[in-house]
Amino acid sequence: MQSNPHPPANRPVVGLVGAGQLARMGWQAAISLDVGLLCLGAAGDAAALAGAPVMAGSARDGEALAALAGRSDVLSFEHELVDLDALARLEAEGVRVRPGTTTLRLAVDKLHQRRTLAEIADVRVPPFAPVAALDDVHTFAAQHGWPLVLKARSGGYDGRGVWMCDDASAATRALADAAAAELELYAEQAVRLAGEAAVLVARSPSGEIAVYPPVATHQRDGMCRWVTLPAGLPEALEQQIDSLARTLARATALEGLMAVELFLDRDGGLLVNELALRTHNTGHLHTEAAATSQFEQHLRAVLDLPLGETAPVVAAAAMVNVVGPADGSDPATRLAGALAVPGAHVHLYGKLARPGRKLGHVTVCGPSPQAALSLAKQAADRLEGNG
Ligand SMILES: Nc1ncnc2c1ncn2[C@@H]1O[C@H](COP(=O)(O)OP(=O)(O)OP(=O)(O)O)[C@@H](O)[C@H]1O
Numbered sequence: 001m002q003s004n005p006h007p008p009a010n011r012p013v014v015g016l017v018g019a020g021q022l023a024r025m026g027w028q029a030a031i032s033l034d035v036g037l038l039c040l041g042a043a044g045d046a047a048a049l050a051g052a053p054v055m056a057g058s059a060r061d062g063e064a065l066a067a068l069a070g071r072s073d074v075l076s077f078e079h080e081l082v083d084l085d086a087l088a089r090l091e092a093e094g095v096r097v098r099p100g101t102t103t104l105r106l107a108v109d110k111l112h113q114r115r116t117l118a119e120i121a122d123v124r125v126p127p128f129a130p131v132a133a134l135d136d137v138h139t140f141a142a143q144h145g146w147p148l149v150l151k152a153r154s155g156g157y158d159g160r161g162v163w164m165c166d167d168a169s170a171a172t173r174a175l176a177d178a179a180a181a182e183l184e185l186y187a188e189q190a191v192r193l194a195g196e197a198a199v200l201v202a203r204s205p206s207g208e209i210a211v212y213p214p215v216a217t218h219q220r221d222g223m224c225r226w227v228t229l230p231a232g233l234p235e236a237l238e239q240q241i242d243s244l245a246r247t248l249a250r251a252t253a254l255e256g257l258m259a260v261e262l263f264l265d266r267d268g269g270l271l272v273n274e275l276a277l278r279t280h281n282t283g284h285l286h287t288e289a290a291a292t293s294q295f296e297q298h299l300r301a302v303l304d305l306p307l308g309e310t311a312p313v314v315a316a317a318a319m320v321n322v323v324g325p326a327d328g329s330d331p332a333t334r335l336a337g338a339l340a341v342p343g344a345h346v347h348l349y350g351k352l353a354r355p356g357r358k359l360g361h362v363t364v365c366g367p368s369p370q371a372a373l374s375l376a377k378q379a380a381d382r383l384e385g386n387g
């Protein structure tokens with residue numbers, strides 16, 4: 001069903017490329033601000049199911065992107081699987097694309113991102129090199145050792161497109177997988193992780209910058225499972241992360257919102273894992289924990305409106321993802337159990353339940369990250385049918 005395909009007159013319209021759960025939550029923010037949002041996607045996508053106006057089409061289709069631009073004041077994105085050349089042509093014709101295509105290319109091509117980050121003063125990334133064959137992997141391993149990580153240059157998410165390799169036989173399997181999927185790879189040193197964190201930064205076209213406090217993130221099988229705030233890092237490291245986020249926003253000429261995934265190594269070092277040029281899973285808890293959700297901040301930034309407050313309004317918060325259980329059952333049928341958990345803010349995305357698929361998240365605010373996490377896990381477990 002396509003509802004309200006024409007955003008109202010005399011309101012600015014953000015043409016959002018994508019119509020998944022991030023667009024769905026963006027729609028909630030657009031309702032509050034009463035700004036127009038027009039998504040590009042399919043009628044069955046999460047945003048469309050929530051009543052967001054959706055134009056049917058693919059982000060890889062230049063004509064669809066041009067049609068979206070024709071009905072929007074500014075184009076922005078909820079994913080990076082886009083036809084970048086078509087977007088660059090539109091931009092050259094005067095379409096406002098935020099973030100701009102030069103910035104967006106960083107998210108589209110992760111090897112390009114690594115190379116760009118490596119050139120920025122005061123930014124550390126793990127050692128990396130493009131690889132096309134097993135010989136290249138051996139050359140890299142000879143320099144940087146095993147284990148190493150092979151990553152797809154583009155198209156990966158939630159750990160898909162990331163292969164942790166302990167030895168040459170694992171690398172051989174990864175190369176075969178990648179070849180079957182026609183993916184180009186690069187190798188990266190496996191960082192000895194003390195932990196992972198993420199930080200969100202917004203920058204408006206007029207140059208205003210707002211940084212959220214960093215969060216601690218926990219991955220399982222390459223997918224983010226939960227996030228806690230405060231991150232529990234030393235004050236000096238939190239400050240370093242804040243200034244890193246500002247440096248990256250300026251150096252990439254960011255217009256919009258960017259999530260920076262960070263590695264904390266066992267020597268106390270701070271490395272950039274990857275940049276996402278959009279709203280991000282690790283920022284969901286700010287909806288309850290900060291005065292401004294990341295979804296509202298994104299709209300404010302791309303529309304060049306004043307940016308919102310990012311300081312926490314609660315002592316602590318935790319967000320746990322709800323993932324489709326192995327039996328294929330739908331967490332939405334267990335909503336009541338989750339809502340019985342005190343303080344549980346349940347967000348379900350309306351997506352078809354499939355094992356391993358992100359279907360929602362739960363945020364709980366509390367006196368400490370541990371207390372909030374324990375309740376958020378309890379609610380998520382109930383939704384997944386484990387509680
Ligand atoms: N060089 C590395 N050293 C150690 N662990 C790594 C490395 N690269 C990736 N990982 C682990 O794999 C996870 C996923 O990697 P990465 O963020 O690059 O992939 P992704 O699938 O693109 O993730 P996302 O869904 O966040 O975009 C990381 O959060 C981290 O836990």
Ligand SMILES: [Mg+2]
Pocket residue numbers: 261273274
């Ligand atoms: Mg990641």
